Amino acid sequence: GAVVSQHPSRVICKSGTSVKIECRSLDFQATTMFWYRQFPKKSLMLMATSNEGSKATYEQGVEKDKFLINHASLTLSTLTVTSAHPEDSSFYICSARVGTSDYNEQFFGPGTRLTVL
């Protein structure tokens, strides 16, 4: 199956710093990538939908200036958490969709655990 990687897998940072998370589709081109966050014992929450070459579409309540998403190529999307605070500590997961249909399966990355001290 299609493989999606994320880097780093785990990051610990100080409050006020910025953290960049990379999401790559390794063996396919992903027109659309999705960014999720998951709090302990909670469901995944979609943060934004990212289409290659265009601005990301953010879900209601997600601050676009705080969570910067760049989808510069068909194999790479980045999420930058700017001026991170302890409440941003969470598990961030990206997924990539093969093809252009909304019915197409999403392939998930392994996730990045962010801890803000």
Added chain:
Amino acid sequence: GQNIDQPTEMTATEGAIVQINCTYQTSGFNGLFWYQQHAGEAPTFLSYNVLDGLEEKGRFSSFLSRSKGYSYLLLKELQMKDSASYLCVVMDSNYQLIWGAGTKLIIKP
């Protein structure tokens, strides 16, 4: 509002069969997915149903009734590695994914 209901936790015995139910109320319907998620890992795709009926894939089967807003995931010949959370996800009329909170399945020897 949009709502997905599934049990919080279930326990089953190794080698047995378990059925995880999911009911949903969403604005439109364009399919239902089941995902498996091990602790600390991203979800992995298990199944997709868009028409009524049973879809079988190895030890796992998924059933859908659109008129009842109901689905279940059936796991047979349970193995210890099946201990995980199982997420019921519905795609609504806007092609947005609505995620359930997941059912934590505990397998005992």
